Amino acid sequence: MHKSNRYTAAKRLDRRDFLANSCGILAASAITGFGIRSSAAADTINIGGLYPVTGSFAQIGQGCVNAAKLAVQMVNDAGGIKSLGGAKLNLIVSDVQSDPTVTRTETDRLISSYRPAAIHGAFASALTLIASEVAERAKTPLLTGSSSDQLNKDRRYTFTPFSRASQFALAQLQMSKLVSDQPKVAVIFENTAFGTSTSNGLREQAPGQGVEIVLFEPYSAGLSDASPLINKVKASGANMLFPVSYLNDLILIIRAIKQVDLKIAINGGSGGFVIPDFYRNVGNAAEGLLGIAHWNHDINENAQKINAAYQKQFGEFLFEYAGGLVAQTFMIADALERAASADPQKVRDALATLEVSEGYAAMCPGGRVKFGPDGKNIYAHPVGVQWQRGDLATVFPKEDARAQLIKA
């Protein structure tokens, strides 16, 4: 092997590789310098989209990018931004690779290289929090459908048009009473940000809703076997299960429940539960299962129109996060229209005064958007959904329901 002279060899190399090192750094800087692109030409406006196209969230990220492109196309086909002479939106997508460091640098790169009027993203709470911090310091507005309550604290450039984690929890609890008079709920949740924030909302609000939580169990995401977990659920005597999980675990959980013949109502929350892939993988076992979403493709006519267009192009229905970001694109367009400028600061101010109740920009449950001082949409609320005949139908609350809730 490399014995004997290695120590002296190491010392000798020290001097030589100063040169190597400096060459390397200069080369790298020269090469990477070529990556810079200028800001938009006069008749296009840059907007940015940050999504995890690779890594553990790749599946959702790809769908989001598809929807983002579709949305921009729609805005442009409708004439672009008229107050800026029909300027077209130019979408710059950045893959955050489901990684925090990459999110940090990509958000920075997106903002400093392209000077977007606004950006949206990034699906996963942790990544969105980082992007939001960067956007805040760079004074660029960020719109996001991510539900973490932290996104509304101490910042002026983050806008969340859709419901928050705490609201999801409340809705889930309320829905449980539709199915049973004495709901005894088992909450199992993956132990990272998504699961923890949602489940805490559940635990805090359950007593107030008259719902008893008989099992409150975090688990390590990425199950090799859901049986032990379901064993616990069975032993707890619950008549309702709230799993807060990503898709791979949901598939195992649903199948394990079937395997042990556990008769239990399920409200799967959102996340992996409300995407087409869930049905594809779980099949009939999904029928009748309840969930929560901050957007669904049947909430109003506009949503249905977009869904049809998306379905035609991509072969599956438009899921929650992707549909939401289409609305966000139109909100950005609306802000650009009123600001008559692509300057991020002016766009931010226009977003702060946004108030829409029609058109694609208002495409959310309740059909109205107006941001409060903390960036929250004061009309935002989640909807309850149910898998019916292979499609996701909105069944709760009454005002938003488009289909009847099917009881088991």
Add this chain to the structure above:
Amino acid sequence: MTQSKVGRPWLWVAALVAVALALPLISSPFALDIFIRVLLFAFIGVAWNLMGGYAKQLSLGHAAFFGLGAYTSTILLIRFGISPWIGMLAGGVVAMLASLPIGALCFRLRGPYFAIATIATAQVLMLLFLKFRDFAWGAEGTTLPNLGDAPLMMQFDSKSAYYYVALALLALGLAITYSIEHSWMGFYLVAVGEDEDAAEAVGVDTTKIKRHIYLISAFLTALAGTFYVEYIYFIDPNTVFSFNISVEAALVSIVGGVGTLWGPVVGTVLLEATSALLQSWFGSGHGGVQLTVYSLILIGVILWRPNGLIGLFSDLYERLALSGSSRAKEAPLDG
């Protein structure tokens, strides 16, 4: 050893330092981000290299120290309002203390056993921090408070400032490595790395050496952890105890050249440059292309230059520098 062929070494150092100091002035913000990342991961690599490169203790759990450093300074900052500059040092101390029991457990293990045990310790820490909601924010993590431009609290408006801090950290790591290399400790270290049993046989207290180098390695890695969370404004267990960080720490040294002063730096520059290039070519396209190409390059490097690419540069340099002069005067090349 060749002397004047290489020129006066300190001239090269000075040139390098000058370039490094001037770089932020001529770089775009995008390039600056890359440089910061390079400096930071080179620093982590240098810290790892002490343990994994010189002493040849292949640790794949350095994220444990990274995370402990990050959490210590963040807890001190958010719960007690203490500046991260102090928190950074406190984090280093915590990591050093942690390295003692971890070392005590793991040093009796050899080779892959040691590696897997270190992986396990980092994972256990991650799992524990995922549970601790009360004092450490649990799984959700937290963003770092936006203090605007607050140099005393390690937050800067200007990106160049982050660059210089990272540069200072790297310089610290290199200085420490250099001084260890030229000390008694360095001597013993390499002995342990080359052949632990033989070293033990001639009377070297290998456990003590390993313990000492682990302390230093842990301390430095923890400093990097604090800087990292100050830079990305966010902390959570999955991020700072991530296995990827442990792998990257080792990878840059292996690609660059283990057990050498500049190996980790060379490795980081090359890997990050490659990664950045690939990201800009393939980044927004189909999922998986960038990393597929990256891993192919990695495999290529390992097969072609398993001792690290630093050897390649020195060979190239030799050929360039010696192309004119008489070969006969050249001292024998390293074995």
Add this chain to the structure above:
Amino acid sequence: MLATLAQAVVNGLLIGGVYALVSIGVTLIFGVVKIVNFAQGEFLMIGMYISFFLASSFGIDPLLSLLISMPCLFAVGVLVQHFLIRRVLALGDMPQIFLTFALSLLLINLALLLFTANYRTVQTPYSELTIHIGPLYFAVAKLIAFAIAMLLSGLLWLFLHGTDLGKAMRAAAQNREVAMLMGINPDRVFCVAVGVALALAGAAGSLLMPFYPAYPLVGQIFVLMAFVAVVLGTLGNITGALIASLMMGIAESLGVQFVGADSGLIVVFVMLLLTLALRPNGLFGGWAR
């Protein structure tokens, strides 16, 4: 209470069988070739995808597809050994470990590229079938997976102890130089070892397909447990890997049941660290090198 305990043990045992197939492969490669294969999980993933595509395109049951996935992965193993591993054999721990790491990264991203990140499942008539014995229930698909895993392990044992090639492999594992002196061709032996190990991983994938979704990162879920089992059972010791895998499956399941569902992994790791503290070479002692 007892029923819950018994059920937890059963659950753990069954999934332990799958861990065993993965860990036996790792320990086999380590014992014979002396390198740690960090990409083992990805070969499980490949096995899953092979079975998935055979099932969805030709309707072949995943269990039947074993007959195809195992030989395919054996061939892959031979290629990997001959073209990749062989070139880093003499180089020491680090390049070897990083080669397999890079290989793992490559395979994951190739899968992402070729198959997308979408989850793929297969529905078989027995996917949700369970057998009830008293208060206990056994998922049929997992029972079959366990049974076949044990069968394959048994066959491997027979191979290693009953055939010439198998004995040659054990000889090479014990002492490479002497084995060479006795006329054993190490390269051929290594190819077979890696081939068999990867075939076992592929088998694990096929066996998982009836009840587990396939996606590019799926290997990562099983590989961690497998590695802990390998170390626990002493590197290179196949029986050790088997027993440790089963133990760990049970420990994980009991941990989930009685400590907390997020503690399963902690329990396993603590088990590992304690064991290494008391027996630095794993439960079954003896340095396999």
